[in-house]
Amino acid sequence: MTVIDIRKDPENLRMTVTAEFDAPVERVWQMWDDPRRLERWWGPPSHPATVVDHELAPGGAVTYFMTSPEGDKYHGWWRVLAVAAPRSLQFEDGFADDSGTPNPDMPVTTANVQLEPRADGGTRMSIATTFSSLEQMEQLVEMGMEEGLKAAMGQIDGLLDAA
């Protein structure tokens, strides 16, 4: 796997990640479509994700929580805006309260996932994440992107420094 490109576009409050995989589009799609697979990559290893609801259909919901080493649970949700298996998925991604109910006061980002087959049978995947306002972005930072994520970030920073 190679992350071939991360494009940060602060003027549009957007970040686009492009990665290529030596696996066909159908298998890459499963990583989103199968909740058991999704939960293995969505949350950091220190805060494993558990996917509860998973309906990849327009208007459908995906709900999940991440569990910290201390046992605290951080809930999140997606609302699926559009889906065209196995090629594209658009969804809103937000936070929820402890009962899993979406919290309307918390920031929501929009993700646009596109899968393209490569001539050699591999897949090129791009994910564009867009924020609706700077204020919302700052709110995320103030929250420490969830304390748990912050801790996980520290580990990642360490890895990147070591690389």
Add this chain to the structure above:
Amino acid sequence: MFHALADATRRDIVTRVLPREWSVSALAREYPMSFAAVQKHVAVLERAGLVSKRRHGREQLVRADIDAVRRASSVLDHFEAIWRSRMERFGELLAEPEKGTDP
């Protein structure tokens, strides 16, 4: 395609109004699009909190909030690290032998 073009235009507008104020009409002369279209881009940037507008006589003057642009960049740095690690796990998982839901 339209989105990519709109993004490029907004990026360009922010770059221009970072060092100094520009009027919307002066900006409009720089792009092959209508005054209304440029005004719309400015409005999007204003809503995003990246630029502010003030009236000066008949002109609307636009300037970027340098600090805001910087803060937006730093949030995106944060996001970059999250997504890099997600993609690393994503790739590792894909590389595992295809055995359904085996651990």
